[in-house]
Amino acid sequence: xxxxxxxxxxxxxxxxxxxxxxxxxxxxxxxxxxxxxxxxxxxxxxxxxxxxxxxxxxxxxxxxxxxxxxxxxxxxxxxxxxxxxxxxxxxxxxxxxxxxxxxxxxxxxxxxxxxxxxxxxxxxxxxxxxxxxxxxxxxxxxxxxxxx
Numbered sequence: 599x600x601x602x603x604x605x606x607x608x609x610x611x612x613x614x615x616x617x618x619x620x621x622x623x624x625x626x627x628x629x630x631x632x633x634x635x636x637x638x639x640x641x642x643x644x645x646x647x648x649x650x651x652x653x654x655x656x657x658x659x660x661x662x663x664x665x666x667x668x669x670x671x672x673x674x675x676x677x678x679x680x681x682x683x684x685x686x687x688x689x690x691x692x693x694x695x696x697x698x699x700x701x702x703x704x705x706x707x708x709x710x711x712x713x714x715x716x717x718x719x720x721x722x723x724x725x726x727x728x729x730x731x732x733x734x735x736x737x738x739x740x741x742x743x744x745x746x
Contacts, residue, residue: 609637616641616677629663631670640712641674643667647705658701659735664727665696668738671711672723676742679716686744689721693741699734706730719743 607615613636625631629651634642651663669691680686711725720741727736 607638609635612636612638612678615681616674625666625670631667633674634708636674636678638678639675640710641671641678642708642710643671643674644706644708647702647707656701658703659707661696661698664698664702664707664736665694665738667707667709667727668696668711668725668736669694669740671709671725672713672738672740673742675711675713675723675725676721676744679713679721680744686746689742689744691740692720692743694738695740696736696738698736700729700736702727702729702735704730707735708732714739 613633616636617633629645631643631645634644636642645667647659651660652658653660673689673691676689682688707730708728709725711723713721713723715722721744722739722741724739725737726734729735
């Protein structure tokens with residue numbers, strides 16, 4: 599990976615960058631999110647589904663949890679193309695949309711995300727949510743504003 603400052607990073611270094619930025623997040627800690635993989639422009643996160651995250655009527659993972667996973671994963675993928683704290687000061691979501699395709703009924707859930715466009719001010723990314731059987735359950739897209 600080549601950053602704006604001309605430094606080439608290995609996949610392991612990219613994963614460490616994401617881990618450094620996100621593992622201190624109270625939400626990541628509370629939900630038990632973990633980084634499965636990271637490389638330039640993409641991440642894969644995993645999470646155990648807990649009873650508090652389940653809809654009482656149909657026993658599926660709550661849609662708000664899925665939306666948060668999509669938002670969080672795209673935000674994490676942004677950290678693979680920017681060194682937060684050095685290249686940018688931070689970032690925030692300005693737009694998020696989610697398409698729910700299937701209910702998540704498994705005890706684990708995964709989300710893959712990638713940066714579609716890295717701009718000076720805006721970054722656009724997309725994500726897909728899978729159950730532990732790799733069935734596609736939701737997709738989403740988000741736009742982030744970066745602060746310099």
